[in-house]
Amino acid sequence: MTTRRASVGGHTHEFADLRALLAAATPERSGDVLAGVAARSESERVAAQTVLADLPLATFLTEQVVPYEDDEVTRLILDSHDRAAFAPVASMTVGGFREHLLDPTTDTTSLAPGLTPEMVAAVSKLMRLQDLIAVARRTPVVTAFRSTVGLPGTMATRLQPNHPTDDPSGVTASIVDGLLLGCGDAVIGINPATDSPQRTTDLLHLIDEVRTRYDIPTQSCVLAHVTTSIEIMERGAPVDLVFQSVAGTEAANTGFGVTLAMLREAHDAALSLGRGTVGTNCMYFETGQGSALSADAHHGVDQQTLEARAYAVARAFDPLLVNTVVGFIGPEYLYDGKQITRAGLEDHLCGKLLGVPMGVDVCYTNHAEADADDTDALLTLLGAAGCSFVICVPGGDDVMLHYQSLSFHDALYARQVLGLRPAPEFEGWLSTMDMLAPDGRLKELAPAAVRALTAGVG
Known part of the structure; x- marks a missing residue:
């Protein structure tokens, strides 16, 4: 010492x-x-x-x-x-x-x-x-599965169609809403209300049916525990990406019910399915400053250093996506908009310097000293920094997890103001659906796309 x-x-x-x-x-x-x-x-x-x-x-x-x-x-x-x-x-x-x-x-x-x-x-x-x-802007990290994420000049989106009861109609309506506003090129990813293998499988089939019906070059993920993903892959479920929340210490990961050996098993299983078309990155990790402290597993280390250590866990498994859920744990860890903004930019840089494909869930809980002005500012700064992807929910209000995030329209704003584009494969699909104007901008609620994507939605 x-x-x-x-x-x-x-x-x-x-x-x-x-x-x-x-x-x-x-x-x-x-x-x-x-x-x-x-x-x-x-x-x-x-x-x-x-x-x-x-x-x-x-x-x-x-x-x-x-x-x-x-x-x-x-x-x-x-x-x-x-x-x-x-x-x-x-x-x-x-x-x-x-x-x-x-x-x-x-x-x-x-x-x-x-x-x-x-x-x-x-x-x-x-x-x-x-x-x-x-520094982050000059450090691109590019990954691919069915779409390519992280290319300079692009900003992808996770379309998050959460529903408090996992109702299929509600989930499908949110997916269609996001697609019509040009979102979903990083992943269509659902946080399930329950972690049961059957519910996870049902939701995966729902996304996969939408994806294959319209030939959408994206990937699906239901954010169940890694052990659930391993179990349903053995049963033949259509798993694209395996998800897991990870932290920067062994003790904190134990709190999540996960070990490095489990992650290796899941990675190998997902890779063996060969479901990717333009790449083989098949893991998705979420992190967040304060997770080790909230589990009393921080060893006296500051939360930002431990957050960076979580990215070392992630990079060992060549993920397609990693994102910090900045602001989600609450004001006990990041008190206000100023602290959330700094943390989001720190996390984004640290992940990229470690070779991790870094995205950010720009969010806050309702008891934090933050509001939509703070999320607007952080989104704009992340766009300037070359953030690989952000998370978007209908109306910016996650009705299942009860926190404030970005909306589909927020992603449109960032792309238009900063001159950013979707993932190239997804942009090609938008063009095929007649959703792009000649200058590359999205035609919001393009009639042909509305008719196609809403057919059969009940």
């Missing part, structure tokens, strides 16, 4: 170990205050950031925030580390690494196998919002 010190304003601040240094250097958020690890003053935060800027990147290979012998996520991070990919930045400090990333000539994508989550979390703590945006 190494104590590090820095003086600010005539006062010397001490940081007992790497965990304490990273936590104190983190921009303020309510979750770290709740955990008792946050900086006690702005002076202490500045001191920690000063020490962190001078810390050699290689330190993260010899000092661990969660012990190697106690945690399979730590073992995954260190055992899979690519020293050859790390070599170009091995002699840098965290501050020097920040300057390197901000250099527009730097190839940020090639570094991913050589970076650990603690490294990227550390450098993000030294960045202002424009830095987080600028």
Whole structure:
């Protein structure tokens, strides 16, 4: 354990170990205050950031925030580390690494196998919002299944047709609503009201029928537990993507009822189905700052560093999609719009630097100090940052999960204002359905598409 010190304003601040240094250097958020690890003053935060800027990147290979012998996520991070990919930045400090990333000539994508989550979390703590945006924009991560996600100049969408009772008519109506507004190119993904194998299978067949009937180049996912997905794949269910929520410590993943071995089994099973057409990325992971703390599995580590560690879990399985559900856990972890905005941009950058196809659920709970202005702002900033995909629900109000997210119209706004396009295969389908104007803009409620997609919907 190494104590590090820095003086600010005539006062010397001490940081007992790497965990304490990273936590104190983190921009303020309510979750770290709740955990008792946050900086006690702005002076202490500045001191920690000063020490962190001078810390050699290689330190993260010899000092661990969660012990190697106690945690399979730590073992995954260190055992899979690519020293050859790390070599170009091995002699840098965290501050020097920040300057390197901000250099527009730097190839940020090639570094991913050589970076650990603690490294990227550390450098993000030294960045202002424009830095987080600028570096992420130059770090595309491209994946594919039936559509290609993450290409520069595109922003895909998850069409989320949740229903409080999983009613087939209600789910189908939401799917049609989203498709008519150009959404669904990343995935049509349902959070089921219950996690039963039969309900999950029924919903998968529902999406698959819509997809095949209209030859839509997208993928389906019912966000059941990974063990449910394994069970129904053995029964022949039409599983495109296997979903699982993951976190940055073994103990937090145990709270989710999941291990790395389970994820490997599920990945291999989904891959063997061969359902992809333009690619083989067949996993979908969700994360969120505060999940380890809410499970009392944070080991005294700040929530943003643990969030980055969750991306190391995800990248081990070559996912098609990963997204942080920023703001969903509540104001106990991200108090207001300012904290949610920063967290969303941090998560997006850290995931991309680690080689993860990163999306964001731009959302908040109704008891948070946030509103639609905050989601508008974060969506716009993420679009500028090259976010791979966002999540959209009818009217921006998820009636099953009871939180506020983006609407289908919000995605239209971002694409139009920022000049972004859907996934290329999906854009081709929109054109085939006569839903695109000559300039590439969506024809909202195009008559031919309305007639085709609403035929038989009851």
